[in-house]
Amino acid sequence: MQDHNASTTLRVQRAEPSAKTVSDAVAEATDALIRRQQADGHWVFELEADATIPSEYLLLHHILDEIDPELEAGLAAFIRGRQGKDGGWPLFFGGAMDISCSVKAYFALKAAGDSPDAPHMRRAREAILARGGAARCNVFTRILLAQFGQIPWRAVPAMPVEVMNLPPWSPFHISRISYWSRTVVVPLLVVMAHRLRARNPRGIGIAELFTEPPERVRNWHSNNSRGGWATLFRALDAALHAVEPRLPANGRQTAIDRAVRFVTERLNGEDGLGAIFPAMVNAVLMFHCLGMPPDHPDAATARRALRGLVVRQPGRVYCQPCLSPVWDTAIICNALLETGNPQARAAARRGADWLVDRQILDVEGDWAWQRPGLASGGWAFQYNNAHYPDTDDTAMVVMALQRLDTERYGEPIRRARDWIVGMQSRNGGWGAFDAENQHDFLNHIPFADHGALLDPPTSDVTARCVMMLARLGEGRDTVPTRRGLTFLEREQESDGSWFGRWGTNYVYGTWSALEALNAAGVPHSAVAVQRAAQWLLAHQRPDGGWGEDGASYWAGNPRGEGAVSTASQTAWALLGLMAAGKGNHPAVDRGVDYLLSARDAEGLWSEEPFTAVGFPRVFYLKYHGYAASFPLWALARYRALRV
Incomplete structure (x- = not known):
């Protein structure tokens, strides 16, 4: 980790990004993503x-x-x-x-x-x-x-x-x-x-x-x-x-x-x-x-x-290991909606209509083994995987639908909300595909030497579900949200970060949790929020970005560190800091500068490192859509807060 005092000196010497530069970058990235939209309204990037x-x-x-x-x-x-x-x-x-x-x-x-x-x-x-x-x-x-x-x-x-x-x-x-x-x-x-x-x-x-x-x-x-x-x-x-x-x-x-x-x-x-x-x-x-x-x-x-x-x-x-059209489309819809651009909103609506057609309403998947009688209403990750919807995709889709039009999409939102609440585990958290999938002894059988036989509740997925509920108006006083927040409080690491099960790693988990806490109305002055923000600030790299590699999943390795900064992880850190009330912090300006300087000729971003996970320590992923979409989300929010 770099010397914190030295990085502070660098921050105060750097001017804020100009309003025009940020707006131009948002406009170019928006246009580039709209150009990549499929004719039927969805997006899909390589995985x-x-x-x-x-x-x-x-x-x-x-x-x-x-x-x-x-x-x-x-x-x-x-x-x-x-x-x-x-x-x-x-x-x-x-x-x-x-x-x-x-x-x-x-x-x-x-x-x-x-x-x-x-x-x-x-x-x-x-x-x-x-x-x-x-x-x-x-x-x-x-x-x-x-x-x-x-x-x-x-x-x-x-x-x-x-x-x-x-x-x-x-x-x-x-x-x-x-x-x-x-x-x-x-x-x-x-x-x-x-x-x-x-x-x-x-x-x-x-x-x-x-x-x-x-x-x-x-x-x-x-x-x-x-x-x-x-x-x-x-x-x-x-x-x-x-x-x-x-x-x-x-x-x-x-x-x-x-x-x-x-x-x-x-x-x-x-x-x-x-x-x-x-x-x-x-x-x-x-x-x-x-x-x-x-x-x-x-x-x-x-x-x-x-x-x-x-x-x-x-x-x-x-x-490829699989295809990711629902996840890609949901993320891009949320990023486009952050811009406030009418053309972006129209593209997001086309994406939302495509998503609504893929809501799983008539298949009782394997999740029903633990939740018999719960009506289906989730989304799968892929084009079609009706037996296996997941809570993470479902929450991300609902947040896009909620921002677009709660009246037009009222019934899909209701069905999805009820399914998400029904999938909450007894400990207050959410797993990705199953509830109560916590039979830890099974990870010790010789056949499970990869240690990834189970789907227990995790901080990042729980944060997404809490964020979705809060966006739907279910604040800290409602039972599912309160239980989810309590789970997140228990899961915060001693250094202030959160573990990232599905994204690399503590940068991803900490961003996810901070977004949930902010959406649920937890004050920025809360100890958990301040500790998480300080952890992100302490792990900014000298070039202004953030980067963390897959080695952080092994015990004893540094957290929040990697060989290079990446566009997606920088975006997550910026979104997390802004959710924590640090939008005016000089570190945010430096992070924005990094994103502005890292754009490609199309106005988007790309990255070589893998910033996602299939199974920690066993199988890692590179979503080509992450670098193309999350930076737009972060820059658009920065512009709304600062420009």
Whole structure:
């Protein structure tokens, strides 16, 4: 962190941004976003992850023996371009290598024809071996390696498909895990039950990535903690490995039938199972294991859904983890409405009408397992994902509708508000997709070495829901808002910040919480507000911006810090400070200057770092729309307050 006194000196020497410069930037960014609006009113930007998903997609075609040389060449070029300076592949831009991502990337490139003797492959191999080799990979990577015959199936934690036969009250019923875990795991149970073997037409192997032959490895557990839960589940895993081959055949077939029924009921057309890549891949593999030909209606639908995630541009081919049109459209509508521009308002109305048509009103999704009888009324993240609306998207959409026209959109707002209130957990917070999804012991099972099996209430999502309720006139004296504020009060960190589950990281969480507190009428003089504002001020970078990278999700690493400033995180910090009553602070002027200087030729912003999260410490995201929209939101609010 930079010296605070030195940065204070820099601030007082800097003149305020001119009114004309700010207004010009707002106008140019507004016009640029309107130009990017789709004909039907929505927006959608690319959503990028690390090299894992392109690697898995490339290897999928080797599992099925359906190699497309042109697609493979494009994916391989993308993967090569993401290799880090340390020889491995990171989970986020500029991060340290991740061994699981690196093993998949190396395997994919070798499958695509890269020679192991090529310099980039040699550097990758040396980096992987220096960190213990491929035996140290996570569970999902080991499942892939087992499918290719590179490791024995005993290296994979036991997860019998018979869990599908467990009653709802069982500690291991699928309703107790998160939406993303559910949709990924259920088809994978069938794949594992069949011990899928990749066709692997080129006979590619990666024995050179192991420090000892896989058949000699004794301990494959990623979590060797001596804690009670971990010790218990390791013993249970050993017992299941011994028992699984002896389980009754009729029970296994019943479980497979239930898993297949779960998947086909949620296949979601060409938007795919769960509308997320890992679940969609596993659905394709499940149908393959069941002997369905590629032209079978279900198998063909699943394959088309995957193809819909591929980005093909000149010199750029990769596979997205999912699509984000509802989230992108809701954020941009709010940003445009902040400008007060009539053309922007008209564009936001077109976006709102598109959103209203996608409100989920007639599907009782998996969330109803915990909230039976609650009427649906939420929005999903993607074009279509009716079984899995989420509270974060829903709250962001409602805030845009409320700002536009409460009379025109009264019924959609009411349905969404009631659904949000019904999804509040007992502790006062909100999870993203489920209520009461807090069975922490499940994160200790060997199969959950990524530690992201659950969807507990978080500060950022809770803040969005509180903000929505407050915007609808439900202040601190109403029960849902008061309970949400109490949750946020408990979750504030000792340094004044809030953790960001879905955005990177404490900058995102702190902005979200400050917006909620301000909307709910918490005084700017409140201790929680002042402490949060001071935390943001203390983490401004010398160039006037803010930047925080994914390393902050590991305990002991600095919070609110990164290698560079980013447009999206600077915007969040500015919005947070203005919500805290610091709109006149010189630091805000410096942050605005940073945004003004960082614009591209189109009048928007872009950034290389990843500023969002799928699963902390496991999977990170880069929303291309964040840098294009949040800075406009911040500049428009600054103009309203200061110009």
